[in-house]
Every structure is written in structure tokens, then in C-alpha cells.
Amino acid sequence: MVKLKIDNFEVEVKEGTSILDAARSVQIDIPTLCKHPDVDPSAGCGMCIVKVGGRIMRSCCTPAAEGMEIITNDAELQEIRKTVLELILSNHPNDCLKCARSGQCELQEMAMQMGVDRDEIRKILAQKEIDDSTQAIVLEPSKCIVCGRCVDICQNQQNVWALSYLNRGLPTKISGANDAKLANTPCIKCGQCAAHCPTGAITEYDDTKKVWDMLKDKELVTVVQIAPAVRVALGEEFGYDFGENLTGKIYAALRRLGFAKVFDTNFAADLTIIEEATEFVKRFTNKENLPLFTSCCPAWVDYMEKYYPERLPNLSSCKSPHQMLGAVAKTYYAQKAGIDPEKIRVVSVMPCTAKKWEIHRHETMRSSGCQDVDVVITTRELAKMIRQAGINFKGLKDELADDPLGEYSGAGTIFGVTGGVMTAALRTAYFYITGQELGKLNFEAIEGLEGIKAAEVDINGTKVRIAVVNGVGNVEELMNQIRNAEEAGEDMPYHFIEVMACRGGCIAGGGQPKVMMHNLPKPWGINDEIRKLRSKGLNDEDEEAKNRLSHHNASIKQLYAEFLGKAGEGKAHELLHTKYRQRDLYK
Amino acid sequence: MSDVSQAAQIANKWRKKRGSLIMALHEIQDVKGYVDWQDAVDVSLNMGVPLARIYEVLTFYNFFKLEAPGKAVISVCTGTACYLKGNDKVLEKFKSELGINEGESTKDKMFHLQSVRCVGCCGLAPVCVVNGKTYGRMTPEMVPEILAEWRKTFEEE
Ligand code: SF4
Ligand code: SF4
Ligand code: SF4
Ligand code: FES
Ligand code: FES
Numbered sequence: 001m002v003k004l005k006i007d008n009f010e011v012e013v014k015e016g017t018s019i020l021d022a023a024r025s026v027q028i029d030i031p032t033l034c035k036h037p038d039v040d041p042s043a044g045c046g047m048c049i050v051k052v053g054g055r056i057m058r059s060c061c062t063p064a065a066e067g068m069e070i071i072t073n074d075a076e077l078q079e080i081r082k083t084v085l086e087l088i089l090s091n092h093p094n095d096c097l098k099c100a101r102s103g104q105c106e107l108q109e110m111a112m113q114m115g116v117d118r119d120e121i122r123k124i125l126a127q128k129e130i131d132d133s134t135q136a137i138v139l140e141p142s143k144c145i146v147c148g149r150c151v152d153i154c155q156n157q158q159n160v161w162a163l164s165y166l167n168r169g170l171p172t173k174i175s176g177a178n179d180a181k182l183a184n185t186p187c188i189k190c191g192q193c194a195a196h197c198p199t200g201a202i203t204e205y206d207d208t209k210k211v212w213d214m215l216k217d218k219e220l221v222t223v224v225q226i227a228p229a230v231r232v233a234l235g236e237e238f239g240y241d242f243g244e245n246l247t248g249k250i251y252a253a254l255r256r257l258g259f260a261k262v263f264d265t266n267f268a269a270d271l272t273i274i275e276e277a278t279e280f281v282k283r284f285t286n287k288e289n290l291p292l293f294t295s296c297c298p299a300w301v302d303y304m305e306k307y308y309p310e311r312l313p314n315l316s317s318c319k320s321p322h323q324m325l326g327a328v329a330k331t332y333y334a335q336k337a338g339i340d341p342e343k344i345r346v347v348s349v350m351p352c353t354a355k356k357w358e359i360h361r362h363e364t365m366r367s368s369g370c371q372d373v374d375v376v377i378t379t380r381e382l383a384k385m386i387r388q389a390g391i392n393f394k395g396l397k398d399e400l401a402d403d404p405l406g407e408y409s410g411a412g413t414i415f416g417v418t419g420g421v422m423t424a425a426l427r428t429a430y431f432y433i434t435g436q437e438l439g440k441l442n443f444e445a446i447e448g449l450e451g452i453k454a455a456e457v458d459i460n461g462t463k464v465r466i467a468v469v470n471g472v473g474n475v476e477e478l479m480n481q482i483r484n485a486e487e488a489g490e491d492m493p494y495h496f497i498e499v500m501a502c503r504g505g506c507i508a509g510g511g512q513p514k515v516m517m518h519n520l521p522k523p524w525g526i527n528d529e530i531r532k533l534r535s536k537g538l539n540d541e542d543e544e545a546k547n548r549l550s551h552h553n554a555s556i557k558q559l560y561a562e563f564l565g566k567a568g569e570g571k572a573h574e575l576l577h578t579k580y581r582q583r584d585l586y587k
Numbered sequence: 588m589s590d591v592s593q594a595a596q597i598a599n600k601w602r603k604k605r606g607s608l609i610m611a612l613h614e615i616q617d618v619k620g621y622v623d624w625q626d627a628v629d630v631s632l633n634m635g636v637p638l639a640r641i642y643e644v645l646t647f648y649n650f651f652k653l654e655a656p657g658k659a660v661i662s663v664c665t666g667t668a669c670y671l672k673g674n675d676k677v678l679e680k681f682k683s684e685l686g687i688n689e690g691e692s693t694k695d696k697m698f699h700l701q702s703v704r705c706v707g708c709c710g711l712a713p714v715c716v717v718n719g720k721t722y723g724r725m726t727p728e729m730v731p732e733i734l735a736e737w738r739k740t741f742e743e744e
Contacts, residue, residue: 161637166646177638178624178653184637586628586638 004068010078011064019046019059023072030072031081031110033088034147035060036196038157038503042148045085047110056080082114089147089179090121091170092199095143101200105515106524107145108199126170133183135205136356138192141173143201150174150193150202153284159473159499160303162187174201176370177586184462184587186283186306189301190472191353191510195526204353204378204511208385211375214259215343215556222345223261223333224254225325225405228269229351229506230379232537236513238393239385244535245541248398253386254349255399261333264401265348266408269424271414271559272296273550275576276318276421277428278567280496284429284464289313291467291482291494292420296320298358299501301580302524303472308479309582317577321415322348322355325364325405326372333405333564345374349382351416351509354501364578378511407555410545417535418470419453420506421448422498426457426466428551434460441548447539449504449528452478454494467494504531507538593618594626598633608636609644612651621652621685656692656699659737662716666705674713676704680727697741698734 004011006023013022020040023030041061050059051071059072071077089111096102098278101251128141146165151174154163162185166173176185195201214222233245234451240246247264254262280292295316304315319327326348330341338431348355355376360527365372377385386393400406411427414420422441430438445455446466454467463508478497484563485493514536516523542548550556597614601607611630615622622630622645631638645651651741663669663678679688681700685693692699711723715733720732 155637155639161639164639164643169645177642178627326633 002064002066004064004066004070005170006070007072013064015063017064018066019050019057019062019068019070021051022064023050023059023070027130028072030059031113032060033106033110033145033198034149034526036149036198038196039149039152039403040156042152044146044148045088047081047533049080049084051077051357054495085114085116086120089116090119090123091125093125093142094119095200099143099200100206101514104516105138105200106198106516106522109287109472109516109524124170126172127438131175131182132205133181134189134357135183136189136353137182137187137191138203138205139174139182140201140203141175142176145197145199146172146564147198147203149196149585153192153196153217154187154321157471157473157503158188158190158192159476160186160188160190163193167549170291180586186304186585188299188306188472188501189357189510191356191501193504193510194353194513195512198525204380205356206381206537207356207377208381208388211302211347211377211385214347214374219343221260221339221343222258222347223263223329224259224347225263225268225322225381226254226264226349226573227265227322227351227506228413228420228538229512229534230349230382230507231413232416232507232514232534234379234383235352237380237517238386241533242530243535243537245537247541249393249396250382251401251409251411252396252399253393256391256396257385257389259347261401261402261405261451262399263325263329263405264408264412265322265325265350266412266415267401267405267553267555268321268328269296269412270409270556271324271328271576272318272321272415273411273424273428274556274560274567275572276316277323277425277432277550279316279318280425280429281432282568284495290492291497292316294318294366294425294498295356295459295508295578296415296421297500297502298352298361299354300472300475300499302354302357302361302583303475303501305580306585307475307582311479312580312582316578317579319364319576319578320355320358321412322350323578326359328367328559329405330368330370330372331575332559335563336404341368346372347377348373349379350504351374351379351506351512352376352544353378353510355511362578362580367575378509380511380513383513387497393416404555404558407553409550409553410542411550412553413541413545414538416506417501417538418449419443419468419498420505420538421500422446422466422496424550425496425498426464429464429548430457431549432457432553437549446498449531451503464496465492465494467497469497469499470505471503475499504528504535507531507534592625592629594622595627595633600632602634605646607618607642608634612641612644616651619655621655623654653677654692655696657696659718660699660701661733662701662703662706664706664714664716665702666709666711666712668705668709672713673723675714676727677713677715677725677730680730684730697738 011028013021030048032048034042043058043061048059155161166175218316232243232245235244235246251262293315326346329346334341359373411424446453446468451471457464508524508531516524594615598611601611627641691703713725715722
């Protein structure tokens with residue numbers, strides 16, 4: 001521990017704590033623009049300066065030391081900070097009126113906080129082309145303040161290496177290598193760059209207009225589904241606390257928007273578990289293509305196809321839940337309701353930008369005979385639509401989802417959080433192997449934000465070794481473990497592995513809200529505190545659910561009995577499974 | 588091994604050394620005069636460095652050229668004297684005739700166009716230099732003639 005004095009407060013913090021964090025521990029909020037706890041500090045912006053014994057230093061990257069005397073705020077510091085900000089603003093377009101991040105932008109907030117009321121320094125704006133080639137995330141480099149977050153996230157945290165800085169000085173530009181369009185780079189569309197960008201320089205590709213057009217068209221039957229993670233995050237956009245589960249209100253809002261049917265991806269998560277547990281039990285019994293990797297995260301699927309094509313036979317052939325729902329909606333539901341599938345449109349509300357890419361990733365995404373899922377919008381886009389429609393979200397009464405694709409178990413809901421898919425699958429696989437239910441339905445060892453979590457589960461005397469990875473940047477280490485074991489001729493370290501590309505899982509996906517809650521500690525947008533609260537929202541729903549097992553979902557049983565037949569075979573296989581292929585890193 | 592590119596050989600040489608990426612890129616630039624996409628890919632594969640990193644380095648320093656220059660390097664002087672005497676129009680003419688921008692080469696790699704600061708013969712302004720040969724009192728009309736002259740030279744070679 002070290003003791004120091006910050007603005008006359010005695011502070012004691014752990015060694016290595018930055019001055020910035022030490023100050024926050026006594027409710028002093030030093031302004032920052034580049035620092036984010038998920039990334040290595042770039043010390044790029046210079047907003048966080050403080051005086052340490054009279055010397056001006058950057059508080060985000062200077063560790064607190066014994067006996068320091070720090071001033072965080074005086075007239076001179078304010079002056080310098082304002083000038084630093086004005087310099088940044090002199091290279092930034094005044095585009096707030098038409099910017100997707102307006103109202104939730106850290107730069108805009110800082111300008112307001114510092115009382116910027118004119119262009120103090122003559123603007124020099126470099127023309128930089130917008131890149132929307134991925135149709136999942138959009139780069140608008142002219143709005144970039146070169147904080148370094150996205151580049152660190154993409155290169156060091158996600159280990160994808162799609163984004164980089166080109167040039168230096170004013171022409172500096174976030175871009176793919178050699179100015180390649182992002183769609184031609186290794187980018188996996190995880191959207192973590194967008195989740196961390198303080199400005200509107202990286203946002204999701206806006207598909208709301210497509211949805212409005214569908215809703216307007218009276219010839220169409222437009223149905224909607226929401227992913228698990230959406231229900232514990234959307235509320236943030238309307239003033240609710242982090243992690244509050246608002247499923248009933250969201251259903252109500254969707255009906256008001258004009259969707260003909262409100263379905264739930266959680267239903268399809270249960271369906272995924274039936275298929276995936278069946279697949280696992282088969283592979284485990286026959287000892288083929290182990291370890292089995294989960295496949296519900298399209299960013300991870302994309303990563304595997306690009307970086308580990310030799311392991312593709314190990315990737316579960318199950319589609320992700322919302323794709324399964326799309327396929328079932330345009331076959332089973334269409335039949336039941338007597339609607340021409342050509343007239344049905346399926347909209348998925350997802351926490352995820354990669355899902356926008358997924359709906360076109362392979363021919364099997366048209367297994368119903370038409371496009372299985374027509375449009376994906378993110379949680380942020382749904383919030384926008386609700387505001388555009390003039391719906392007072394807070395005042396809405398809870399409603400229920402529609403049959404036959406609305407019922408779900410607690411296992412379905414935890415799909416949105418790291419460890420959840422594995423937990424759900426094990427509950428059902430255990431039942432398939434033993435004919436009995438698991439005594440304890442949770443596996444503590446695979447909960448939480450640790451990058452690679454491992455556990456051993458005893459099923460009828462057989463030890464099943466499982467691993468759970470969150471943050472696709474941790475995959476390399478896992479793959480090395482597997483390779484080393486193979487080379488040494490040892491047992492396969494794992495039989496079953498869950499991967500989610502985003503740290504914490506989909507609850508912290510690239511399309512989740514990034515609101516600024518002024519009563520909450522910074523940083524805004526996303527951090528581990530928010531990850532934990534949203535995860536808790538989903539875990540609580542599971543704990544409290546009447547049914548916590550996918551294989552006891554009555555609507556799912558009915559779906560197999562009336563329509564699909566046997567899991568993993570025939571029609572089920574045709575509609576609910578996909579194929580993979582190697583993809584080049586650069587096109 | 589003739590199917591291993593120059594860039595790959597250089598990359599291999601530097602593979603295990605510290606701070607070696609920039610040294611490898613320097614050496615390729617020295618030997619070839621440029622580091623193009625294929626060279627960068629070879630470096631990436633042989634040194635295990637992502638392409639994104641390589642282009643961060645390549646574009647950070649003005650020193651690196653990212654493509655093979657054309658056989659004829661056309662330098663249009665935009666120093667004060669030449670500029671005042673209308674060399675900007677000559678530059679525009681070269682651009683439209685060749686269909687390229689400054690700093691680019693034609694697809695057939697025949698011509699590379701660049702603008703330079705005072706080449707030291709202001710008396711002849713406006714001035715262009717093509718592979719060391721100086722053309723004075725330039726007008727846009729002279730541009731097609733100069734291009735034709737160099738095309739002919741290359742054909743005869
Ligand atoms: S979406 Fe993910 S992979 Fe693509 S550039 Fe952003 S962080 Fe990198
Ligand atoms: S795009 Fe956003 S996150 Fe990336 S460097 Fe620029 S401002 Fe920072
Ligand atoms: S972890 Fe979830 S939100 Fe993130 S990329 Fe994967 S599916 Fe999308
Ligand atoms: S330099 Fe510290 S927050 Fe940017
Ligand atoms: S300005 Fe062109 S030669 Fe001097």
C-alpha cells in the first residue's frame with residue numbers, strides 16, 4: 001500500500017494504482033479521453049494531467065507513489081486541459097447533429113464539461129473516406145481522435161489484427177493494412193472496436209431503415225426475436241440500472257413498433273442445446289472430432305475459419321440460436337399459421353454486430369428456401385427505433401412472447417453470458433447420458449471474467465473436461481495447449497469448449513448500449529462492473545426460472561414431435577446445422 | 588531456391604533478431620527500391636508479424652515506397668518559380684493523360700508521377716524532369732509529346 005495526498009485528501013491505495021484511479025477512489029473525477037480499463041494506456045490525449053509536486057504529469061499512466069502531493073484541479077490545469085481539448089476539436093468535424101453517437105459521445109461530453117462554446121482554433125479537417133464495407137461496423141476515420149483504444153482492442157485484446165493506424169500526424173487513419181477495406185481484412189465483425197471508441201468514429205452499420213420499410217409494408221408478416229443479452233441491457237438506454245431484466249417491457253415495445261409476432265431467441269437457445277448436446281454426446285461416445293467447439297458466436301466462427309481452418313471439423317455444426325429461429329419461423333411457424341414463407345420477414349435484435357454478417361455467411365443460412373433471417377439490428381438500434389416511434393418505454397406494461405417460438409428455460413437465457421452455453425449444454429448432455437437430472441445446475445468454475453476457465457464434470461463416472469473462453473484473444477493460448485498435448489501424445493486436455501468472442505460474452509457485445517450514466521463511475525460504455533451487472537441479470541433469471549432445463553421446454557418438445565423429428569437428423573439437421581470453410585485473411 | 592522471393596529471404600535472415608521488422612523492411616527497400624504488398628505478405632509469413640503491424644511501420648516513415656515506381660519517373664517541379672509560371676496545369680495534364688495521381692504509377696508500370704520542390708533551374712521555369720532529362724518552359728501541350736517520346740524509347744529497348 002502507498003499513502004499519498006490528492007487535493008488535501010489522504011488516500012491509501014495498492015501499489016501500482018494509477019493516480020487517476022487513486023483519485024477516483026475519493027470521488028475525484030479527472031477528465032480522460034483515451035484511457036479505458038480494458039486497454040493498455042496509450043497516454044495519447046493529455047486530458048488527464050495533474051500536478052505532482054508542481055510537475056505536470058498524465059495521471060492515467062503515472063502510478064501513485066508514497067508521499068506524493070497531487071493537485072488535480074486548479075486554474076492552470078483547467079486552462080491547459082481546455083487548450084488540449086480545443087486542439088483535438090480543431091481536427092474534428094462539428095457533425096454532432098447527424099452523428100450516430102451524439103448524446104453518448106465522450107468527446108461531446110468533454111466539450112460540454114469544459115464549456116467549449118466556439119471553434120477556438122482554426123479547423124483543419126483531413127478528408128478521410130468512410131468504410132462500411134463489412135455492413136456490420138462502420139469506420140468514419142474523420143471522427144477519430146487517435147485514442148488508440150480500437151487498435152489495442154483489435155490487435156492485442158482480440159488478437160485479430162484487422163485494424164491499425166496508417167500514417168502519422170494529421171493524416172493518421174484507422175484502417176486495414178495498406179488501406180484495405182475492413183471487409184477484405186481478418187476483421188471478424190465482433191464490434192469491440194465500436195464498443196470502446198469514445199466518439200462516432202466506429203459504429204454499427206445502421207439497418208433500422210430496412211426494418212421500418214418492412215414494418216410499413218402491409219403485404220409482409222414481419223416477426224421479431226430478441227437475444228438473451230438484449231433484455232438486460234436495453235433498459236440502460238431508458239434510464240434503468242445496468243443489468244435490469246426488462247423482457248416483458250421489450251416485448252410490449254416490439255408489439256407497439258408493429259411486429260406481427262414477438263418471438264424470443266431464448267426459445268431457439270433451448271433448441272440449440274438439444275442439437276448441440278445431442279452432437280456432443282455422439283462425438284463423446286464415438287471419440288470423434290474432440291474437442292467439440294461451440295458455434296453460437298459468429299465472430300468466433302469467422303475467426304476459426306480464418307485463423308484455425310485445420311480445426312474446423314471440431315466446430316459444432318449447429319447454427320447459432322437466432323439463425324435456428326429464422327429457419328423454424330419460415331417453415332414450422334409458416335405452416336402452422338398458414339402463411340406463405342416468402343411473405344415472412346424475420347428481424348433479429350442482437351447485442352452483436354457480427355450477427356449482421358452471419359445472416360449471409362453461408363448458403364445454409366437460406367435453409368428454409370428463403371433468407372432465414374432478413375435483418376439484424378443491435379440493441380442500440382432497437383433503442384433508437386423505440387425513441388423514433390415515440391414510445392414511453394418506462395410506462396409500458398409487461399407482456400408475454402408469442403407461441404410457438406416464445407417459451408424458454410433458464411438454460412436458454414444464460415446463453416448471453418460467458419459460461420452459459422456450456423452450462424446449459426451440460427445440463428442436457430448429463431440427462432441424455434444418465435437419464436437423470438444434474439443435482440447442482442451451476443458450475444462455478446466456469447463463471448466470471450477469467451479469459452480461460454476450465455473444469456471437470458463427472459458424468460456417470462466418466463470425467464468430461466470442459467473449457468470456456470471469453471475474449472477471442474485468449475483462443476491462441478487454448479489452441480497452443482491443445483497442440484502441445486497432441487504433440488506430446490498426451491490426452492486431449494478438453495472434450496468440450498465454449499468460445500465467445502467478446503469479454504464477458506454477448507452481454508458485452510459490440511452492439512450493446514453505451515450510455516453515459518452520470519451517477520455511475522467512469523468509464524462510460526463498457527467495463528467489468530457493467531459486465532458483472534448484466535451477467536447477474538441473466539443468471540438471476542435462470543435461478544428464478546420455473547424450468548431451468550432446455551430439454552423440458554414444452555414448445556421445443558412439440559416442435560420436434562410435430563415437425564422436426566429426431567434431433568441431429570433429417571429435417572432437424574437440414575434446417576438447424578451449417579457448414580464451414582476456410583477463409584483468407586486478406587481478399 | 589529461386590521460388591523464394593528476395594523479400595522472404597531477407598525476412599528470414601532477420602527473423603530472430605530484436606527490433607528486426609524495421610531492419611528487414613529497410614533492407615528490402617534498399618535492395619528493391621520499394622516494399623509492395625507481396626513483399627509485405629512475404630515478411631508477414633516469414634517473420635510471423637501481422638500485416639496490420641507491417642503497414643503501420645511502412646506508413647509511419649515517409650522513407651518507404653509502397654510500390655514499384657514506373658520506368659520513367661516524371662518529376663513536375665512545383666517550386667515557387669515553376670508554380671507561378673503555371674506548372675500546376677502541367678501537373679494536371681500529366682494526371683489526366685496518365686489517369687493517375689501524384690505519387691502513383693500507371694498500371695503498366697511505364698510511368699511514375701511525382702511533384703518535387705525546386706529542381707534548381709528556375710531560369711527555365713516551368714520545369715519537368717523525366718529520368719534525369721530536363722524539360723524547360725513547359726506547357727500542357729508538351730505533355731503528350733513527352734509521353735510519346737518516352738514510350739518510343741521504351742519500345743526500342
Ligand atoms: S470488429 Fe472486431 S475484428 Fe473487426 S476491426 Fe473491430 S475489433 Fe477488430
Ligand atoms: S476510432 Fe475511436 S477508438 Fe479508434 S483510435 Fe479513433 S477515436 Fe479511438
Ligand atoms: S460473444 Fe456474443 S456479442 Fe460477442 S461476437 Fe460473439 S455472439 Fe456476438
Ligand atoms: S493521456 Fe491520460 S487519459 Fe488520455
Ligand atoms: S522552382 Fe522549378 S526549378 Fe526552381
